[in-house]
Amino acid sequence: MRSYHQYCALAKALDVVGDRWTMLIIRELLLRGPSRYTDLRDGLPGIATNLLAERLRELEEAGVVAREDAPPPVATTLYRLTPRGEQLRSALYELGRWGAPFMTEDAEGDTFRSHWLTFPAEALLTDHAPDQPAVTIEVRTDAAPVVLETSGGGVRFRPGAAERPDAVLTGPPRLVLGALVGMLDLEEARERGLQYEGDPAVLARVRPG
Amino acid sequence: MRSYHQYCALAKALDVVGDRWTMLIIRELLLRGPSRYTDLRDGLPGIATNLLAERLRELEEAGVVAREDAPPPVATTLYRLTPRGEQLRSALYELGRWGAPFMTEDAEGDTFRSHWLTFPAEALLTDHAPDQPAVTIEVRTDAAPVVLETSGGGVRFRPGAAERPDAVLTGPPRLVLGALVGMLDLEEARERGLQYEGDPAVLARVRPG
DNA sequence: CAGCATCCGCTTTGATACTG
DNA sequence: CAGTATCAAAGCGGATGCTG
Numbered sequence: 001m002r003s004y005h006q007y008c009a010l011a012k013a014l015d016v017v018g019d020r021w022t023m024l025i026i027r028e029l030l031l032r033g034p035s036r037y038t039d040l041r042d043g044l045p046g047i048a049t050n051l052l053a054e055r056l057r058e059l060e061e062a063g064v065v066a067r068e069d070a071p072p073p074v075a076t077t078l079y080r081l082t083p084r085g086e087q088l089r090s091a092l093y094e095l096g097r098w099g100a101p102f103m104t105e106d107a108e109g110d111t112f113r114s115h116w117l118t119f120p121a122e123a124l125l126t127d128h129a130p131d132q133p134a135v136t137i138e139v140r141t142d143a144a145p146v147v148l149e150t151s152g153g154g155v156r157f158r159p160g161a162a163e164r165p166d167a168v169l170t171g172p173p174r175l176v177l178g179a180l181v182g183m184l185d186l187e188e189a190r191e192r193g194l195q196y197e198g199d200p201a202v203l204a205r206v207r208p209g
Numbered sequence: 210m211r212s213y214h215q216y217c218a219l220a221k222a223l224d225v226v227g228d229r230w231t232m233l234i235i236r237e238l239l240l241r242g243p244s245r246y247t248d249l250r251d252g253l254p255g256i257a258t259n260l261l262a263e264r265l266r267e268l269e270e271a272g273v274v275a276r277e278d279a280p281p282p283v284a285t286t287l288y289r290l291t292p293r294g295e296q297l298r299s300a301l302y303e304l305g306r307w308g309a310p311f312m313t314e315d316a317e318g319d320t321f322r323s324h325w326l327t328f329p330a331e332a333l334l335t336d337h338a339p340d341q342p343a344v345t346i347e348v349r350t351d352a353a354p355v356v357l358e359t360s361g362g363g364v365r366f367r368p369g370a371a372e373r374p375d376a377v378l379t380g381p382p383r384l385v386l387g388a389l390v391g392m393l394d395l396e397e398a399r400e401r402g403l404q405y406e407g408d409p410a411v412l413a414r415v416r417p418g
Numbered sequence: 419c420a421g422c423a424t425c426c427g428c429t430t431t432g433a434t435a436c437t438g
Numbered sequence: 439c440a441g442t443a444t445c446a447a448a449g450c451g452g453a454t455g456c457t458g
Contacts, residue, residue, distance in 0.1 A: 011233060038421080421456105429450070
């Protein structure tokens with residue numbers, strides 16, 4: 001394990017999670033929960049498979065990740081964060097919050113996974129009517145569908161489709177995100193190719209500002 | 210510039226500040242303020258000089274760091290964080306907070322600079338008697354002396370010596386930090402080689418818990 | 419198929435030497 | 439002081455192969 005050999009808390013943290021890909025592996029485990037090797041690889045487009053294996057081993061040695069054998073029906077190895085690993089959540093969120101402004105730049109050619117929306121969206125969106133019944137918005141991009149749900153004054157994401165969504169957003173990631181966080185107003189996003197089904201008030205309820 | 214090419218806020222942040230040494234350069238600029246090249250190098254023991262130059266150039270292009278010509282008496286180039294760079298403070302603090310527990314492990318052979326104490330200390334120490342007059346504790350290790358000062362319910366650090374410190378801590382970094390944050394009680398730290406001059410109540414005033 | 423290990427060409431890093 | 443130049447070693451990305 002390469003180390004900075006500096007008696008500094010930040011340097012010690014980076015000794016463990018500062019290598020290339022490591023933070024993104026933590027992201028996957030934080031957002032998806034316990035995951036199989038193959039699911040991690042799917043959530044980390046571009047990673048070399050040997051690197052993923054190596055990083056997981058290092059993180060296990062460092063006490064950040066634990067591997068466990070899944071119960072009978074699945075019968076595969078699962079990787080999960082330890083409590084120590086869970087504690088990286090706020091650091092990771094702060095970094096994600098810092099990076100959120102870059103999401104407005106051109107993203108042509110970038111890979112995308114639906115659950116990555118979690119970062120800018122849960123950081124920026126609020127439920128302006130927390131006393132009303134919860135609403136759900138289904139988000140469809142070329143990646144897997146996710147459902148946004150108002151919860152506790154904010155919003156949460158979960159994978160999958162909604163039974164009876166209050167609104168449905170369909171389009172490329174940038175337009176979907178732009179419409180959600182209010183970078184684009186709904187009309188402009190529609191002109192650029194976003195599809196929106198449902199009452200615009202549903203969207204307005206969660207937009208910041 | 211190497212990129213993950215993922216449309217994800219965290220990945221975008223890491224595209225900019227995820228390379229080796231980059232976060233530590235930000236640390237130096239956050240803790241020391243505008244700095245000369247040589248001072249940065251001194252605060253980053255182990256960095257190759259070409260890497261420091263390259264990283265500074267990249268950070269400048271990314272709008273995180275700005276270079277400026279210092280006024281006449283100094284007449285040298287200064288590097289400083291832009292407002293965008295300053296916004297990395299909370300992310301950096303969260304990472305440092307996560308790394309703080311590693312400071313209890315053996316640090317034999319690690320390099321040390323006094324201002325690095327800032328991370329664990331400002332995160333953990335509180336002033337239990339904010340209504341009393343402020344106290345100062347001078348910290349002397351083999352690195353440059355620093356002064357801890359109670360301020361606004363917490364503590365702050367500044368480089369240099371104190372005129373009339375209320376207490377003086379002298380010894381290796383681990384013992385100094387251990388005594389400050391309460392990992393070691395004062396007697397035990399003394400047995401291991403820490404020197405403490407002053408009223409123990411001064412130390413007790415800032416210790417957590 | 420899931421979960422790696424091995425090999426290979428390329429890039430990045432670290433150490434040192436040198437310059438305006 | 440503030441870097442640039444050089445070069446060996448390590449790390450990375452991509453492809454492929456092996457094992458339950």
